[in-house]
Amino acid sequence: MNRFSLYWILQIIGWGSFASINIFFASLSSGSLTPAQIWAFITLSAFYLLSSHLLRYIVKTYEWFKLELPQLLLQVLLALLALSLVTTIAQIFINLGFGILNPKEDFRFLIISANLFLSFLFYALWFLCYFLFHFLDNYNNSLKYEAKINEIRLNHLKSQLNPHFIFNALNSVRALVDEDPVKAKSAITRISNILRFSLMMDKKQVIEFADELATVKDYLALESIRFEERLEVIYNIEEDAYSYKIPPMMLQTIVENAIKHGISNLVKGGLIEIKCREGIDDDLYIQVKNSGRLITPPTLKTKREGGHGLSNTLQRLKLIYGEKGTLRIFNSGTQFVITEIKIPKQRVNLE
Missing domain, CATH: 3.30.565.10 (Histidine kinase-like ATPase, C-terminal domain)
Structure with missing residues (x-):
């Protein structure tokens, strides 16, 4: 299995689990969920999947992992804040689209702040996992390269x-x-x-x-x-x-x-x-x-x-x-x- 396939499998499993957990706990708190509420959670998870993939595309295209650590942290922080804000707004529109928006509750400052914080936390966890995967993958490639270059050097000297x-x-x-x-x-x-x-x-x-x-x-x-x-x-x-x-x-x-x-x-x-x-x-x-x-x-x-x-x-x-x-x-x-x-x-x- 190549890295691209593995990435998408992990993305689908990760955000799919996010939707399942949300649905499970929401059903415990309310007793039952309507189909509209279930689809709202699924749609929100799909939005997280696509937006995190967009973040990955930006990281790879602009080679963020080659930046100095302070600059990398600054850009990551700004990106996570921007995505959190966009996701919070998207969540409001998703609830509106499925007819489950409650203006008295969903527009309260505390609720909006909590959604912003949770979105930031989810994206931060995603980026941490992606960074660790990238680091371990590069480290593994470096080990394989060092082993191979030693073999090549010996073969070259012999042949x-x-x-x-x-x-x-x-x-x-x-x-x-x-x-x-x-x-x-x-x-x-x-x-x-x-x-x-x-x-x-x-x-x-x-x-x-x-x-x-x-x-x-x-x-x-x-x-x-x-x-x-x-x-x-x-x-x-x-x-x-x-x-x-x-x-x-x-x-x-x-x-x-x-x-x-x-x-x-x-x-x-x-x-x-x-x-x-x-x-x-x-x-x-x-x-x-x-x-x-x-x-x-x-x-x-x-x-x-x-x-x-x-x-x-x-x-x-x-x-x-x-x-x-x-x-x-x-x-x-x-x-x-x-x-x-x-x-x-x-x-x-x-x-």
Whole structure:
């Protein structure tokens, strides 16, 4: 069950219980209730449900939980007061609509004050429950992320920066030592950059796009030494892409996947093209295009044979961005495969 379904189930159960309790105690005090009185309680509960949902929409839209505590408390207090006043007025109209309004009683200052206080109390309890749910849910996601990022880091060090990768890189450099010392020094620097970036990767959930791209360029420069003329690399990066932050090693993992499952399997090698653009929805689209062809498209639910890349990438996207972050892989014509990641416009503040 997703969070949206759970939210509505709890809303209906909560405010439905509110209506039932009111009806029960009202029947005890008056002996019996008319159908009009019962429907008035049900209508009032429905109003509470819709108005509390409106409050939730405002909280999420304007990101209240990212505010400083004093500002959050002030805005919540004002919102609860406004909703209490509106609900008290709505209660009068509901009673009027069902023909159960008693002007002598319902318009007394004490009754109106009591209704205001009770409405404020109900909304305050609702907001407290919603805040606790939001806090616990975020805390749970943080725990899951910390566990997953540790697994990803270990898998990355095992699969990407493994002895085989280092062995190939050092062999490529060794061949250049006598032939082209300047190029050999540059290759050693790139190896050092990749190792430093990976081993010093901290607990940040997102990093600057430029930093990730720099590591990818170092990696592809090393692979160009190994593949020589068999590897062609094209970068098509829009300037807007540099304003985004992305999860560390995400683009790197996709590029390595393209090399391992695409270029390495072709006798003549092929092309790697990295394209990053901002879509009309203001989301960042990252595409890695490589020579090759998918025979059976991966399900993205299990690890691909010999690698951890796609499944871990998808799981990180879901943990950080929820349903807004997507990953898909598909054939482009008969000669290329495209892996596309969408990073949503919403900037996460999880560092």
